[in-house]
Every structure is written in structure tokens, then in C-alpha cells.
Amino acid sequence: MSLLEARDVGKRYGPVVALDSADLSVDAGEVHALLGANGAGKSTFVKILTGVIQRDGGTVELRGEPVRLSSPAQAARIGLAPVFQDPALVPDLTVAQNVRLTGLSVDAVRARLREMDLDVDFTEQAADVPLPLLRMIDLARAMAHEPQLLLLDEITAALPSDLAERVFAVMQEWRRRGRSVLFITHRLAEVIAVCDRATVLRDGRDVGTVVPQEGGERQIVEHMLGPEAAQAEAKAVEVDETAGVDDGAAAGAGATTLELSELRVGSLAGVSFALRAGEILGIAALEGQGQDDLFAALAGERRTEGGEIRVAGKTLRPRHPYDAVRAGLVLVPADRLLALLPQRSVRENIAAPRYNRLARWGPINPRDERRRVGTAIDALQIDTRAQRQVRRLSGGNQQKVTIARWLASGFRTLLCFDPTRGIDVGTKRQIYALLRRLADDGAAILFFSSELSEFPLVCDRVLTLFGGRITGELAGEGADEASLLRAMHGLVEEVAV
Amino acid sequence: MTTAAATGVRPRGGQSAGRLARRHGWTVGVYVLLLVLVLYWSTIPAKWGSFDVQSLAIDTLPLAFAAMAQSVVIISGGIDLSIGSLISLVNVVSAKYMIDTGFRHALLLAALLLLGSAAAGAFTGSLIVVSRVPDIVVTLAMLFVWAGLALEVLQIPGGGAPLPYLQLGTGHWWSQWIPSGLVILLLGFAVFWLPLRWARPGLALYSVGSNRNAAYLSGVGVARTRIFAYALGGLFGGLAGLALTATSGIGDPNAGQYYTLNSVAAAVLGGVSLVGGVGGLIGPIAAAFVVTLVKTMLILKGVDQNWAQVIQGSLIIVVVMIGGLAIRQRRRA
DSSP: OOOEEEEEEEETTTTEEEEEEEEEEEEEEEEEEEETTSSHHHHHHHHHHHTSSSSSSSEHHHHHHEEOOOHHHHHHTTTEEEEEESSSSSSBBHHHHHHHHOOOOHHHHHHHHHHHHHOTTSSGGGGOOOOHHHHHHHHHHHHHOOSEEEEEEGGGGGGOHHHHHHHHHHHHHHHHTTTTEEEEOOHHHHHHOOSSSSEEEEETTEEEEOHHHHHHHHHHOOOOOHHHHHHHHHHHHHHHHHHHHHHHHHTSOOOOEEEEEEEETTEEEEEEEEETTTOEEEEEOOSSHHHHHHHHHTTTOOOOOOEEEEEETOOOOOOOOOHHHHTEEEEEEESSHHHHHHOHHHHHHHHHHHOOGGGGSOOOOOOHHHHHHHHHHHTOOOOTTTTOGGGSSSSSHHHHHHHHHHHHHOSSSSEEEEETTTTHHHHHHHHHHHHHHHTTTTOEEEEOOSSSHHHHHHOEEEEEETEEEEEEEEETTTOOOOHHHHTTTHHHHHOOO | OOOOOOOOOOOOOOOOOHHHHHHHHHHHHHHHHHHHHHHHHSSSSSSSSHHHHHHHHHHHHHHHHHHHHHHHHTTTTTOOOOOOHHHHHHHHHHHHHTTTOOOHHHHHHHHHHHHHHHHHHHHHHHHHHHHOHHHHHHHHHHHHHHHHHHHOOOOSBBBOOOOOHHHHHOOOOTTTTHHHHHHHHHHHHHHHHHHHSHHHHHHHHHHHHHHHHHHTTTTEEEEEEEHHHHHHHHHHHHHHHHHHHHSSSBBTTTTHHHHHHHHHHHHTTTTOTTTTTTTHHHHHHHHHHHHHHHHHHHHHHOHHHHHHHHHHHHHHHHHHHHHHHHHEEEEEE
């Protein structure tokens, strides 16, 4: 029996089509995945279904009744409760105040959190609550509305795996009670494990509904990328993988560009390693093991408290990101909007880092700028249809712009901190290939990711970080999830014994 | 599926005393500053007594209401530059029509003016919400509108009000040490703010100032709430205008100018963040007393008027800077 029936739903912003014409049918008692590449229109669809934005065309029916929503509050009243990608808790209010703001009872939400075995201090200000827990409170708040349909937009992206498991338990509970869940994620393994059906969007249209357990990952990816693109991608990956093997051997020959000895900063308790030109070195760690401090120190955002950073043999004590950039250390952060000027154009964003050298006073040479920017855009295959303002680009394209900035201005060592967070499979592969190409051209790359499956695809070597120390080193090919997890929990010694 | 990982995601256990200090430290600080200033002030005149307290209350009352008006708007994420001239307008209208009337008539007119000023605030807020022009631009434009209307009502200072009405602002109740203005101030705070502060409208006010998108996604009517904030600001502005009539005894079309930026100063000094979502009204009330008291003391000390302004400005910078440094220290700890 169908709970939600959406037909020909569309939304456009001026010339940009966010959602062209998409159908979606969610049955009662079903966990339904909504999949698609970045910019395919998933978030737009969810926002339409929950009254955040209004659709331009199409129909939406809930239990056979046509609905037109004008606000999220109204959606919650008729049984549609969302958890959005961005946290919906007001930072300056306490958790309890945030609950009351939605008109819910604090006890109901507290009970929900207890069921998930989470102990939350409701008098704490939301700004002081760690992000993963904030997502869980968001979820508990949505559940307390007792919705018929729970819409979860990328809720697992910011969650460690134990919390993600609890989200899956909630989804199963909802199914057991004859209610439904619409689940958006980029992690296909999750889809196969927990979803009954999956609808795939491509370029703002639905291109098929599949049963993940039957068709598997491959079928979903084919739908997401389109048949021809999928074949091309598969080939590209094969080529990359062979290139990666060659490179592993070549990496040994590169000169050491970055060397840390007993670096201490924040929760980092003495870390040493060397990174060579042409090498991609992975850093794998659970939430909060010091990886943030490591990258912040290298990018010049935090002062070191002990130990040494040596760049090409010379000691570096960055006191400002400018010092790091000048030494050739550049950062690609997970939150792209931290690095970009969202209201400015793609071109200005790419050109901006070039203008912070004082030697470059005087007028900008527009022809030179266009040429460099154009080269970078071509190299990264940035989709420039919405290039007037970077904030209008999809997440994947924004991340490409952050890399392109450094490509246009020159660097030696790229610090990638979870560069593919919230990016679709197709663009992810492009980014992996791009990183490999940069390494082949002599760049050194330090790579952190919260997705363990990326390490064997991307890295030559992987170091695991636990409690602020390095607990293990694995070769790129050998870095499967099981070995990584063991080392990430600091279990290597015990295993060795 | 990956195996479950122990992640150490637990809320930081909060010591309630530390948290209380963190949340209310600024307000407590402003009151301590006020206390210190009062103690020092009481040593300056040869014979300091209830009369001095009385005149401080008289001088502060309109600014205290103006600071409350500004704080409400700033907390909701806006700023109201028109508040000073709205105060002028209410001041001249009340003074023009209260003169030669009875007390009851005056109170009725005051009630009507409060409704009118709330409506004026709501109008400004609606303009901002509907036009999507930034708050600062719309309220700057409204500054000229209200100022022009005020001059239209009274070209030169004049008018008046019946004696019992003036007593509301300048008298004292129960004891010589309890100025009536102070009681009115607390009454205005208790009637128009306290019931809201911990109820949904108050939470909504803070939420739109803190993160508009999150508030919207939480089901808050953002447009409605912002208009409400300006209406409430208008109401407090109306109280300021009426207080100005009661304390000065006349209507002056230019009297409100003083409050436009001094209300912002008092709000900031009182712990209201210009970013929105942070602060309350208790701090700004004390800050209004601080601002007025500093001025009074400098006059008592015989400091040149121009230098008095320099000192006042420096004081605000120093206090806000110390507060900012304290917050940064805490973040690091």
C-alpha cells in the first residue's frame, strides 16, 4: 500500500533546474532509499516533501490525499518529519529549549534518546554539543513527532559507525510499526544493508527504482551514472589502479617533502612520519583521535606545542595559514564553504590565493588569470553552468574548486581532510583519479577520510592514529576495513602478541 | 557494514556552577561594574543622598527602555536605527496632547501611544521581511520618516503633561530611596518581557537571531517572529518616549537622537551580541544606568563635555574588549 506518492515534481531556480520531473512512491512499512549523484536533486526533493521549499509542478499525495505544504511545521503536523543535512538545532538555545521550540515535550525526546542509549544533558547549549550527538538529538526530535514518514537526509555522513548502527535500528523499528523511512545516503553499503527499495535520481529525474539486495551496488551505480558513463568510469578506475601500483614503487624514489618528528599539538601526543613527493599517505582514525589537530597544525591554523615540522629539510613553525601556504602546504577541508568565497564566482575563487603575495601588487593581468583558471577548470572537469556564484554549485563541484585554487597558485603538499564528505560516487572517483594524477606529477598528499573504503583506492600507505599517536602502518593495497579498524582502535600490538 | 566502534561521543559533563558563570557572567559583571561606580559616585558630592538616586533614575529611565527596545531587536538578529526618532515622535505626540488634560485622559493616551508604537515597529519589521532589504537600511530610512513626522507634530520643544503623570517618572514611592521611575521600569520588564522570555515566542525570538535556517527547519515562523521582534521593540520604544515626557515634562522633536546609538551601546555593554541570539534585557538595563552614571560623574568631576564623550566611548570599548577576551580565554580552556 502506498503511503506517499509524488509525481512529476519539479523545481527550478531561474535557469538552474534543481529537480526536473521526478516520481517517488514510498509504501507503508518500507525503508526507501533516495539515491543519486551530487546535484541530482535529492535534497531538493526532500525539501519539497517537507515544505521547506515549494514545488513548481507535479503532485504529492499522502495516503491518497493531495497535499501542498507551506512550512516544515505543517509537514510535521501531517506526519512528515525530516532530519536535514544541516543541523536544525539553534546553537544559542539549550537542548531543552530547542525541543520546546518545536512544540514537543522534553520528556518525549528524552525517552527517545534513552531508547537509543544516549545520555544527553538537556540544559547544555546546542553549540556546546558535539556534532554527532547533535544529529542524534535531531533524529530523536523528529521521531517524537511520531511521523508516518521519517525523512533522513545524509544523517549518517557525520556519524561514527556505532551511532550509525543506532540510526539503522530506528529505521527498522519504524518498518516494524508499519511506518516508513526515506533515507538519503552516499554509502551504498548502508543502502544494501537496510533499505527495501531505492529510487535513483539522475539530473533531476528519477531513472528507476531498484531492490538493492537483488541488484547490488553495481546496479545502483549504473543507474546513478547512466549506462555509458558507468562503463567509462569502470575503465578509468582500472587504469588508475594499475597506475597506483606503479606509483607505489616510484614513491620510494621521491624526495621527502614533509617530515614530522614528535609533533605535539592539542590532543596529538607526539607524531612522527615522513611524506615523500609523489606519495599519497593516508591517515585513518576514529572520531577525535587528534587528526583535526594534525591538519590544523600543518595548515598553520594552530600553533604547535612541541616537536618539529620540516618542509624540504627546513624547519617550519607556521604561525598563520599564510606561512604554511608559502611553504607549499595547502589544505582541502571537508567543509568546502570554509575555504571558498561562496558569493563570488568560480574564477575569482580559483584566482584568489594567487593575490596574497605582497610581491603581486598592482593590477591583475586578466589574460594570465583567465588562462590559469581555465587550465585548472579543464583539468578538474568542473561543471561551470552555475559559475557566477560558487555557493550555487553542487558539493562535488565546490570541492573541485577548492582543489583548483591550489592547482592554479602552486603547491607542493596537499592536505586533504575528508575531501569527499557528502560527495557522490561519480565525483568521488574523479577526485581519487585527480589526486593520483597530482601525485604522479610530483605532489605529496596527506589524506584523511572518514570512509575507510577510500584508503585502498587512494593511498600508497596508511597510518592509523589512536589517542594522539600513530598505532600502525599499512600498505595501501592491504588497508582493508578490518585491518584498518583493528589498528584504529590501537589493537595492533595485542594482535601481534 | 562496519563493526560498531567505541567513539567516546558523550556530552561533556557540565558543572552547573561553571555553566551558570559562563551564561550569566557578563550580566553579573555589568552589575558589579554598576555597584562599583555607584560606590565611587556616592563619595564625589558633598552630600550624596536619595535625591541623587532619584535624579539618576530620572536620567536613566528613557535610555533603559530604549536599551530594552534595541536589545529585543538585536537578539532577534536585526538592529533598529529608527528607535531614537520613534521615541521623539511618541514624546512630542504625548506632550502635545497631554497638556491641559487630566491624569486619566493622559493614561488612556499613553496606552494608545503604546499600541501605536508597537504597530509602528511591526510596520518597520514587515517592510524588512517583505522587501528583504537589510534591517540597517530599512530602519535608517524609518529614522528619517519618524523624525520628519515628529517635527511636523511639534516644530520646537513644547507641550506638557498633567502633574500626576509627571510624578510617575520623577516621584518616589514608599520610601525616598525608591524612585517611581525604577518601579515603572521593573514593571515594564515584568509585564512585557518576563512572560515571553521562557515561552515559545521568546524562544522563537532567540532562535531566529541565532540561526535563522535552523529556526525555520524547527518549525518557527521566521517572518512572523522577526515582525514580532520589531513590534516588541516599538512597544519598548513607546515606553521610552512616554518616559521621556514624564521625566522631562515637555516634548522635544530632537530629543530622541541621543537614544539611537546610546541604545545600541547599552545593549552591547549589557551583553547582547550584535550577531544575534545572545543576551537578555537584565544586562542592558544595568548598562543603561552605567552609561548615564558615567556621564553624570564626569559632569560632577567637571570634565569637559567633549572629553566626557571620548571617555564614554573608550569605556565601552574597554568593557566589551575585556568581555571578548574573557570569552576567548574560556573557549581555549
